[in-house]
Amino acid sequence: MLLEAETREDLMDRIDLLLDDPGFRWFEISLISLAARELDDDGLDRMADAPVGDVIVDLLGPGTGPAACETERLIHAYAEALRRLAPEFSRLTPQDMDLALNAGFDDFATPAPILRAVLGGRRANASFIAVLSAPLMTSQVAPWVRLALVEGLRDGLRDYMRLIASTPGAGVPEDVVPLEERLDLEALEREYQRNRARLDASIAETARTGLPSRPFDSPST
Amino acid sequence: MTPGSLVLVVAGGGKTRIAVVLEVHPSVAVVAWVTGTHRPSHPHVEVDQNSQAGKALRLDKPRYFYPDHIETRALSDLQRRDGRASPQLRMHIAGLIGSAPATQCGTCRRST
Numbered sequence: 001m002l003l004e005a006e007t008r009e010d011l012m013d014r015i016d017l018l019l020d021d022p023g024f025r026w027f028e029i030s031l032i033s034l035a036a037r038e039l040d041d042d043g044l045d046r047m048a049d050a051p052v053g054d055v056i057v058d059l060l061g062p063g064t065g066p067a068a069c070e071t072e073r074l075i076h077a078y079a080e081a082l083r084r085l086a087p088e089f090s091r092l093t094p095q096d097m098d099l100a101l102n103a104g105f106d107d108f109a110t111p112a113p114i115l116r117a118v119l120g121g122r123r124a125n126a127s128f129i130a131v132l133s134a135p136l137m138t139s140q141v142a143p144w145v146r147l148a149l150v151e152g153l154r155d156g157l158r159d160y161m162r163l164i165a166s167t168p169g170a171g172v173p174e175d176v177v178p179l180e181e182r183l184d185l186e187a188l189e190r191e192y193q194r195n196r197a198r199l200d201a202s203i204a205e206t207a208r209t210g211l212p213s214r215p216f217d218s219p220s221t
Numbered sequence: 222m223t224p225g226s227l228v229l230v231v232a233g234g235g236k237t238r239i240a241v242v243l244e245v246h247p248s249v250a251v252v253a254w255v256t257g258t259h260r261p262s263h264p265h266v267e268v269d270q271n272s273q274a275g276k277a278l279r280l281d282k283p284r285y286f287y288p289d290h291i292e293t294r295a296l297s298d299l300q301r302r303d304g305r306a307s308p309q310l311r312m313h314i315a316g317l318i319g320s321a322p323a324t325q326c327g328t329c330r331r332s333t
Contacts, residue, residue: 009273016307017273017307020225020305105224105308105311105312106223106244108224108243108244108251108315111315112312112313113319115308115311116312119309119312122308191319195318199244199293202292202293203249203251205293206249206294207246207247207248207249210297212294213293214291215291215293216289216318217289
């Protein structure tokens with residue numbers, strides 16, 4: 001589906017449509033479960049310790065060079081962060097993962113920077129799966145599609161890594177995610193609580209009266 | 222009905238508006254409805270009719286989301302319609318109620 005896109009915008013639209021597909025969510029959970037198992041097998045150690053090379057270029061061709069190199073650098077930093085956070089990550093159940101993939105989008109109180117990071121991670125997952133499958137259809141995949149997939153993977157990872165880098169103990173280097181790009185998780189938690197309180201008050205009012213209520217009709221205090 | 226579903230609501234003035242479902246509770250949903258009125262000085266998300274979001278909402282001209290058009294509604298007030306709002310559009314609507322910087326992309330715009 002992604003590899004048959006007709007324009008770059010069409011490709012990005014197809015990726016976003018895929019994210020709402022329950023089948024794709026199941027696939028993502030399987031992928032994350034596999035990664036969690038790999039943690040027990042030192043798989044992430046191997047991934048993080050491997051030299052940044054030409055894996056993506058080998059998969060998709062030399063036209064993806066600069067974007068592929070930066071993408072691989074982000075993947076290495078991500079693997080290293082997961083290795084540091086491994087005790088937390090390896091305890092996740094498939095149910096936890098399902099919640100994590102969608103929680104922000106089921107809860108409107110979640111601040112937009114968190115949603116952007118989660119969306120970036122999910123777009124990266126979709127792009128990564130397409131990158132892995134592209135060599136199977138090399139003759140049919142246009143060069144621009146290959147490049148757009150790598151750039152989609154890179155951009156999604158960049159957004160997601162802003163959240164990972166902001167997590168205490170992740171140890172993401174500043175040359176991967178500069179300090180000024182990191183999220184203030186404590187401030188976002190306060191913002192979430194303010195939003196949640198307003199929403200809950202309006203929900204209770206509408207449940208009681210049956211009438212519409214506007215939780216954000218006046219500026220937040 | 223789930224977050225991202227599209228519904229019709231009767232808004233102020235008795236006009237029927239397209240709305241995006243943002244949360245669903247036992248008897249109440251949180252929705253954001255669109256209007257054709259552009260208030261450039263207010264925080265808003267613009268959805269172009271030719272964008273993916275505009276096509277999903279089946280718009281015939283640009284429409285706008287505003288923070289004061291986010292409402293809690295009784296489920297019995299909502300009429301289901303086909304289609305879904307993308308996670309990107311829902312993220313941009315979420316940006317209306319917080320401190321997130323303005324965002325711009327190919328499918329919808331947020332302005333402050």
